Amino acid sequence: MNDKKHTILVVDDNPNNLRVLCDLLEKQGYRTRPEISGQGALDNVSKINPDLILLDIRMPDIDGYQVCENLKRNNKVSDIPVIFISAASEMSDIMRGFDVGGVDYITKPFEAKIVLLRVKNHLNLYATKRELIEANSALKDVQENLEETVSRKTWALSQSQKRLRELSCHIQRVREEEKRNIAKEVHDELGATLTALNFDIHWLQCGLTDAPSDIRDKVDDMSDLVKKAADSCRRIVTELRPSILDDLGLVAALDWQADDFAKRNEIPCKFTSNVDEIDIASDQAIVIFRIFQEALTNIVKHAKACNVDVIFLKTDRGVSLQVVDDGVGISNSLQLSVGDNDNLVSFDSKRESSIDPTIMIGTYGIRGMFERALSVGGTLNVESYSGSAGTRVVLFIPLEREAVRNV
Numbered sequence: 001m002n003d004k005k006h007t008i009l010v011v012d013d014n015p016n017n018l019r020v021l022c023d024l025l026e027k028q029g030y031r032t033r034p035e036i037s038g039q040g041a042l043d044n045v046s047k048i049n050p051d052l053i054l055l056d057i058r059m060p061d062i063d064g065y066q067v068c069e070n071l072k073r074n075n076k077v078s079d080i081p082v083i084f085i086s087a088a089s090e091m092s093d094i095m096r097g098f099d100v101g102g103v104d105y106i107t108k109p110f111e112a113k114i115v116l117l118r119v120k121n122h123l124n125l126y127a128t129k130r131e132l133i134e135a136n137s138a139l140k141d142v143q144e145n146l147e148e149t150v151s152r153k154t155w156a157l158s159q160s161q162k163r164l165r166e167l168s169c170h171i172q173r174v175r176e177e178e179k180r181n182i183a184k185e186v187h188d189e190l191g192a193t194l195t196a197l198n199f200d201i202h203w204l205q206c207g208l209t210d211a212p213s214d215i216r217d218k219v220d221d222m223s224d225l226v227k228k229a230a231d232s233c234r235r236i237v238t239e240l241r242p243s244i245l246d247d248l249g250l251v252a253a254l255d256w257q258a259d260d261f262a263k264r265n266e267i268p269c270k271f272t273s274n275v276d277e278i279d280i281a282s283d284q285a286i287v288i289f290r291i292f293q294e295a296l297t298n299i300v301k302h303a304k305a306c307n308v309d310v311i312f313l314k315t316d317r318g319v320s321l322q323v324v325d326d327g328v329g330i331s332n333s334l335q336l337s338v339g340d341n342d343n344l345v346s347f348d349s350k351r352e353s354s355i356d357p358t359i360m361i362g363t364y365g366i367r368g369m370f371e372r373a374l375s376v377g378g379t380l381n382v383e384s385y386s387g388s389a390g391t392r393v394v395l396f397i398p399l400e401r402e403a404v405r406n407v
């Protein structure tokens with residue numbers, strides 16, 4: 001801090017005092033501005049813009065207290081420190097000086113050293129205060145900028161998440177549509193050709209009763225191959241798009257899928273539903289069906305389960321599907337959940353304090369289930385506690401009241 005640049009306004013109606021004070025301060029390198037009256041000080045203070053004011057209390061017309069009160073009312077100069085100079089050393093005078101906004105006082109006759117020390121101290125204090133104010137305002141600017149940047153980035157991020165989600169929904173829809181088309185092609189073209197081939201082979205077999213046995217054997221082999229091809233064809237069509245979903249509806253399709261799962265994997269799979277059928281939009285039906293399939297696939301791949309319970313419920317609010325297995329559970333004891341108004345998949349550890357973020361890697365099956373649920377405004381909860389309690393997948397899809405109807 002360079003004291004020599006500081007400007008001090010000295011106000012005293014006694015020219016002698018004024019001169020002595022100014023001389024003293026000038027000698028120390030301060031720039032001084034003498035004023036002989038309170039009015040003069042008030043008129044010129046804005047022009048002078050001093051760093052400190054030495055103000056005599058007893059003056060004709062406007063005294064030091066009034067000058068100080070005036071200054072404190074003027075925002076432009078109110079924070080300039082005022083040191084009172086007075087012959088009065090009465091406690092009440094000193095207190096009044098502080099009351100009207102003075103920062104210090106010097107009694108006359110003054111001691112040069114004390115004057116200089118107090119001036120220096122208050123200039124330092126004032127400079128520090130100004131630096132603090134500036135730093136504070138700079139900090140505020142930085143904070144405001146930061147808040148604005150964060151909110152802009154958050155918005156951009158949420159927009160990009162929204163677009164990604166829309167894209168993901170679109171891709172799912174296109175995939176389902178493609179699967180449906182391929183299933184139709186395979187069924188109509190390949191299936192029909194194989195059926196025709198089967199008839200032809202049967203015709204051949206009837207006409208070849210007297211043919212050599214090796215020829216008849218060859219034709220029988222052909223018949224077996226064609227039957228196998230027809231079976232594969234049916235399986236592929238079903239995997240691409242189970243016709244039961246379109247023909248008999250969601251509840252029947254879920255029931256059939258549970259049954260098929262039990263037969264194929266020799267794991268009892270009990271399906272319970274409180275409705276026989278439900279009128280539901282086809283995109284919601286396919287979401288429920290695909291999530292069910294994915295949950296069952298996970299059970300086969302990972303659970304080592306002995307039993308699976310599937311509960312489908314229709315309530316006033318919507319439909320829920322619970323797939324519960326009694327297998328080994330998902331390691332890391334994680335609960336994965338996502339809310340319908342929550343853009344982020346959140347991972348909460350329920351039983352253990354630490355969350356292993358690597359669980360995020362490679363959970364595309366479960367993430368796909370979340371995305372599918374979200375695409376129709378639903379929620380999905382995957383609860384699993386390692387040990388022996390198994391895994392519970394709970395899907396909930398809200399339905400418009402009028403859309404939920406028993407058929």
Ligand SMILES: Nc1ncnc2c1ncn2[C@@H]1O[C@H](COP(=O)(O)OP(=O)(O)O)[C@@H](O)[C@H]1O
Pocket residue numbers: 298299301302303325327328329330331362363364365366367390391
């Ligand atoms: N029913 C379940 N029982 C035990 N572990 C499961 C079950 N479902 C999922 N998991 C665990 O969660 C992980 C993530 O599943 P998922 O996202 O479907 O990926 P993937 O099946 O391709 O490994 C699996 O690797 C498995 O460790």
Ligand SMILES: [Mg+2]
Pocket residue numbers: 294297298365366
């Ligand atoms: Mg999986």
